[in-house]
Amino acid sequence: MVTLKDVFVKGYVTAYDPSTHTIRAVIPGRDNKTTGPIQILEKNSMSTKHQHPYSIGEQVVIIFDPESSNLNEGWVLGSPYSSVDIPPQTSPTVETAVFSDGTVVSMDTANSNLSVNCPGTVTVKAETIRLQGSTVTITADTLGINGTNTTFGGSSSNLNINGTGDVVVNGISLVSHVHGGVQSGGSSTSRPK
């Protein structure tokens, strides 16, 4: 008679193949036998696809076909947390993904804060990108804006450039340019036309 213990089995990943999204696992409850490639169940696999890689040594729960004694006839249901592999956070209002390089994507519904913290590069590519907020702050050592047509505008727009730097247009410095055709002296020129 097949029991639930025969169907739901704990194992430890020994290999992961992303091209087929399968793992092999060693099964302590089956004399430490190693399975063949076993499919990992995901939310979707057709036009919408999800893929979550598994780490070597990660504990998984596998459901085996009760009609088969073949250790390939199974599916990975998921990976349980344990006293060794603990959840990354303890708030009941936070949904998060923590990656092996330290990247964290986190959503806290208690304060509606969505955060992406990535030690590498974040690339956002789209036909149209809109950043909209009552305050938008960009902080960078180097800030580059590359646009064929660049407009700074608003209903009552002011552009303030602080600091001790300069604005240079076509090689002409806003801070230190001079005007020809005027006599040097104490007078000021009139406002630009």
Ligand SMILES: [Fe+2]
């Ligand atoms: Fe001028």
